Amino acid sequence: MPGNMIDVHCHILPDIDDGPSDFEESLEMAKIASRDGVCKIIATPHINDNKYTIQDIIKRVDQLNRLLKENSIPVIVYPGAEVSIGLDPAIIPKYTLNHTNYTLIEFPHNHLPSFAGKILSWLISKGLKPIIAHPERNYSIIRSPDLLLKLLNKDIYVQITAGSLTGDFGVDIQYCADFLLDSGKIDMIASDAHSKKFRTPVLSEAAEVASTLVGREASQRLVSTNPAAILAGEEIH
Template identity: 80%
Template sequence: MPGRMIDLHCHILPTLDDGPSDFEESLEMARIASRDGVCKIIATPHVYNDKFAIQDIIKQVDLLNVLLKENDIPISVYPGAEVSIGLDPALIPSYTLNQTNYILIEFPHNHLPSFAGKILAWLISKGLKPIIAHPERNYSVIRSPELLLNLLNRNMYVQVTADSLTGDFGTDIQYCTDYLLNSGKVDFIASDAHSKDFRIPVLSEALEIAATRIGRQASQRLVSTNPTAILTGEEIH
């Protein structure tokens, strides 16, 4: 459905992390997203330490939105972050998605830390709703998906990356994604884009593949209905 998709995990802000090198590239990423049918993007720079605060992210988002308007690109950007599970726990709750209770949490790629369950439970006790960023790319989860299934509960959500569905990250990650999709454990598909040239902000191809696995209506929820609930802070059903 053109123009209706929302990308909730996208490194579209320049200079904060390993995303675009300047606002020109941010605008080019937005053009690519818009052509693909995306209308809203949550900007999610990596947060590993206290180098920048959520206020710094909001400032960059405000500036990008002005530039998007000036350049007639029909995309709105919202503030967020991709927060490392290793960040000082006291800092984590400030980096939520669009100032709601939803928070995007990243694990290391090579293992599931033993303290992850404890931190997630603590965040939930604070009223936060953790979304696990791309667990299908975590080596431990690829080997033993039940590790993730055991960690999840009804206050937690799962985001998979569009390129995982298309096979761009290889067949092991693709199989793991299919397994999670077919188990009904996936709540969002997002681009996790980092640039205008590789890992670009597109969702439509992944949406089509998801539709062949779980049906059109269920897959539409992953790129439209569920991310809308994040922007408004509503419950995901």
């Protein structure tokens, strides 16, 4: 039976970033996702410069969907991107998740840029809904989660990575993920998968961990209901 989970952050496209090496591996990743209960995936390659356009991403997504159909793998892939906060802000609105107003923003891992709040406010003023990718893996936020809490408002959303909750990145990151989840600031859990071997596209184990922390209903919202709202460009409640 196909699952109902939706992965909003996954490096499943080949030949564009540090994701899979070819479409063969993309298909293997989709099989892993499907077996885990994931039915839809937003492809979110890293965008750190102007090299790849959203059209380049859409082209690869179309090709992957054709291959998924040919191989009877019950997963649908949608176009998106993981955009570096260091990118020229004027370019960021070109890269949204499935043509909606949601945009996935990546901070550097080693610090929280002083201009982060300004950029997020500017994006909101342009009608975008920024989603902060995996803040629990940012060293400044790990040391002081308050830095993230101060940055947030009702127009900013937060995604944590499944592996952070299951301890794959160590105890500090796991503790930070638990704390943020517990504080009710997390809107979705995503895989941030990069390959078929390491950081694979699975969500079920993290969803189980989340249910023990915040309850089954809230956990379902994080891996299914809220991601569905993002795909449809609807409000997250």
